[in-house]
Amino acid sequence: MSVKVICHIDLNAFFVRCEELKNPNIEGKPVAIGHEGRGGIVSTCSYKAREFGVRSGMPMFKAKELCPSLIILPVDFKYYQKKSHEFFNFVKRTTKLVEVASVDECYADFTNVIKDKKNPLKFFENFQQELYKETKLKCSIGIAPTKFLAKMASDMKKPMGITIIRKKDAVDMLSPLPIGDFFGIGKKTAPRLINTGINTIGDLYNLVKNDDENVKVMMGKFFYIIADLIEGKSNNELDLEPWDPKSIGNSTTLVEDTDDFHEIKQTISSLSKEVSERCVKENKLGNTIQIVIKDPEFKVKNKSIKLANPTNDYRVIYDTACKLYEKYFLGTVIRLVGVTLQNLVDPRDVVIQMTFFDYEQHEEQSQTKLLIEELNRKLDKPLLMRASEVKKK
DNA sequence: TCTGGGGTCCTAGGACCC
DNA sequence: TCTGGGGTCCTAGGACCC
Numbered sequence: 078m079s080v081k082v083i084c085h086i087d088l089n090a091f092f093v094r095c096e097e098l099k100n101p102n103i104e105g106k107p108v109a110i111g112h113e114g115r116g117g118i119v120s121t122c123s124y125k126a127r128e129f130g131v132r133s134g135m136p137m138f139k140a141k142e143l144c145p146s147l148i149i150l151p152v153d154f155k156y157y158q159k160k161s162h163e164f165f166n167f168v169k170r171t172t173k174l175v176e177v178a179s180v181d182e183c184y185a186d187f188t189n190v191i192k193d194k195k196n197p198l199k200f201f202e203n204f205q206q207e208l209y210k211e212t213k214l215k216c217s218i219g220i221a222p223t224k225f226l227a228k229m230a231s232d233m234k235k236p237m238g239i240t241i242i243r244k245k246d247a248v249d250m251l252s253p254l255p256i257g258d259f260f261g262i263g264k265k266t267a268p269r270l271i272n273t274g275i276n277t278i279g280d281l282y283n284l285v286k287n288d289d290e291n292v293k294v295m296m297g298k299f300f301y302i303i304a305d306l307i308e309g310k311s312n313n314e315l316d317l318e319p320w321d322p323k324s325i326g327n328s329t330t331l332v333e334d335t336d337d338f339h340e341i342k343q344t345i346s347s348l349s350k351e352v353s354e355r356c357v358k359e360n361k362l363g364n365t366i367q368i369v370i371k372d373p374e375f376k377v378k379n380k381s382i383k384l385a386n387p388t389n390d391y392r393v394i395y396d397t398a399c400k401l402y403e404k405y406f407l408g409t410v411i412r413l414v415g416v417t418l419q420n421l422v423d424p425r426d427v428v429i430q431m432t433f434f435d436y437e438q439h440e441e442q443s444q445t446k447l448l449i450e451e452l453n454r455k456l457d458k459p460l461l462m463r464a465s466e467v468k469k470k
Numbered sequence: 471t472c473t474g475g476g477g478t479c480c481t482a483g484g485a486c487c488c
Numbered sequence: 489t490c491t492g493g494g495g496t497c498c499t500a501g502g503a504c505c506c
Contacts, residue, residue: 111474118474121506133506138471179477179506263504298480328475365498375473381499415475 080244081313082187082197085219085227088164089236091181093123095157096150098213108148113137116330120152124236157181163212171204176224176315182231184224184315201239209237221247223313225306228260244309251307252279261299269295282307322359326367327351328415334373336410345398348416353391356418362387362427363418366397370406371413380405382455384448386429387422393448394418400456 088094092110097103107126109119117137129144141147161180169175174186194200201218208216219230221242229251230240242250257267259278273291275281284292285303293300305311327348335341345368356363367381380401388394398416429444 115471116474117471120474134473136472139473181506261504265503322477323479324477326476330474367499377501379500383498413474417477 080222082191083227084185085231087217087231088181089215092121095160107144222309223311225311247309254278324419325355326417330413334412349395356389361421362389363421365419367417368398368401369415370411390445
């Protein structure tokens, strides 16, 4: 079996780059994309802004403190989507084997493309330049035998970088990196690892190789693939299927924290409408409806319920979300509320489940009505006590 | 004026059935 | 009267990514 050439191609400061194309005057200036209202954060920012300490995820007011001359622009997702398509189409002209990872990055299998190239590095430099000429987008390319190493590689040199990680060099190249750079170890796990003296990827690697019990407990199932990831023995199969959503949701931070029943219900209504419309557009039905809230202390709580038959009907989504809200969160002061439809399926794969009761009345009742009645039965009536519980009483 | 919104995947406990 | 274990589904919460 031969080694594959997997690339991770990452567009540099993509949202900012798009805005620069719309308005070349802002090029080279400190720019942040995001919205400025309550709870507004920096979605992404230009390299100039980063020199001031501005980072994505940072509250916008803090970014302005750090960089008073910061140019703040709202997110124009439609335009980014258009440029994103141009990017993927460009890559697909070179290889059909492309896995879209997000709006601004993809994995591509270049094994066959590179096979007969005398100077692969030169090829990738040309690729990068051609992408720039055609779309005016800048990218970093990571090249490695696996997806994980390619992803790690593309992060090493930005912007317009090209980094190759060969299998034999992988452990040496990753070992010095801070543990937080490990793709999959985030801002919760990294500090916990650092607390136990694990500062670099190399530190983690050595403990994993020694079958360290502490690390095993901390990492769970992930523990068993860490060494393979670092050594270049992990997944190199791309997922070529187009995006198939498993859930579709919509949430919003309220203008101010509130427990006002009417205001929250109105918000739930518009969130439900949006969810319903997007599910219809994607041609998806879902049978689990979830409501999520965030309280003023940022504690997130969610409640969900599964109905017998999937739906994307606004009325059912709204009624269910309201019922869940009333049952669990009425009177709670909340900061954010969201509605999500989960366990999405293709309507063609759905077999309608009918209880005998439903069947008898099916002629007169719409599917929506049946679902709402089922919901009422599930949420309003106390659960039947099981025999074992009756005995206890 | 502290900390968005879109997702995915994993874990763990309880219900329920055999 | 005391009390099995295996498997699956549902639900809640949390970590992570862009």
